[in-house]
Amino acid sequence: MTYICSFSLIYTEKVSNVSLIGPKELLIEGNSSANITSEGTGTITSVEWIKDNSPLSPSNRIIFSPDNRSVSISPVQKSDNGEYQCTYRNPVSSEMAKLPLIINYGPEDVSINGPDVVDLGVSVSLSCSAKSIPSASFSWRFNGTDTNVTTDTFTIAETDFTHSGDYECTASNNVTKRSNSQRHALLVKVGGGGGGGGLTTGAIVGIVIGVLVVVAGICGLIVYLTKTKKIPNLTLHKNGRASGAPASQSRQQPELNYADISHFQKAGGERVILGSSSEPSTEYAEVNPGAKSKAPPPPYGSQVSNPPLRR
Structure with missing residues (x-):
């Protein structure tokens, strides 16, 4: 019996010379498109794209080629700024290339x-x-x-x-x-x-309001003390007694009114002057309205003498 053995030899070439080719022109946000193409030698079994250490995913603006070796971004945005990385792999080797992309905005x-x-x-x-x-x-x-x-x-x-x-x-x-x-x-x-270091407008307003509050408080305190009779009311009545004085004090200390009786007139119209004509004197009598006299006045003749009548 004859046995036949067959096998196949698969040669895998090491990945090398990986590079990225980007746009040469200046990229402006909203106006430009960017195409990034990868190149390399050796046996390539997979291609991986990363941007700023995160996987680059396709979107309505980011489109990958069928063999995954290039990517197109249109239109570019400021968020596309960053470092792009492409990695070629096979079972025995891998190699990576980087490309910074600058978007002007x-x-x-x-x-x-x-x-x-x-x-x-x-x-x-x-x-x-x-x-x-x-x-x-x-x-x-x-x-x-x-x-x-x-x-x-x-x-x-x-x-x-x-x-x-x-x-x-x-x-x-x-x-x-x-x-x-x-x-x-x-x-x-x-x-x-x-x-x-000057006061701001708010600080000035605050100070003014504070002063007004203090003044209002002082006025209110004065009114309160006046109403509670802790501060005498200094308004004078016609009889000269302070309004805040008790009525009993008025009765105990009656006020005295004096009348000038240096001369008087008789019922017939004749004017009589009391005292000496060369040295007129004035006699005063105590008048207390509403009060009874404690003692009768002295006889009239004992106080003054009638001067000669003048016609």
Whole structure:
């Protein structure tokens, strides 16, 4: 009996010379397309694509060739920025190649960082920023007029009232040919000294409100004490007694009213002058309305003498 043995020899060539070929032109977000092609030698059994250490998956913008050796991205977006990696494999070897892809975009999200209100005579800096590839260039306008400042920072060495107004920063990208602007209002006021130590408008309002509350509290306390008779009411009545004085005190200490009786007139119309004509004297009598006399007055003749009648 004859036995026949047959076998086949499969030769696997080691993978080598793997490389990636990308676009030569500048890529602009939303306008450009990118094609990345891989090359290599040896026996290739699989091709794997990775972007920024994560598998690159197909989408409506990302399309792979049938043999998986090239990828097309259209249109490119800023999220396509990153490092692309392609790996060739076979059972005995593997090799990888990398390619950075740069997508130019922007500027966008322009913002100005700086104070809104500053004191008179201080130094102020306004800083402008924007997201952009490549980095944006900047220009500044003040109240619509060019300032010739082309840096990302606008500096005022010493503020005065003419520096109040609108500051506009324009960011430009010389690759995308796009620009974007942002405005910032600055108010220069009289403050409490250098370095921005002045009171803000909110602090001033708070102080005013606090003072008004204290004044209102004091007025309310005075009214309360007056009504509860802890503070005497100084309003005088016609009889000269303080309104807050008790009625019993008025009765105990009656007020005395004096009448000038230096002369009087008889019923017939004749005027009688009391006392000496050369040294007139005035006698006073105690008058207490509504009170009974404790003692009768002395006889009239004992006090004054009748002078001779004058006709």
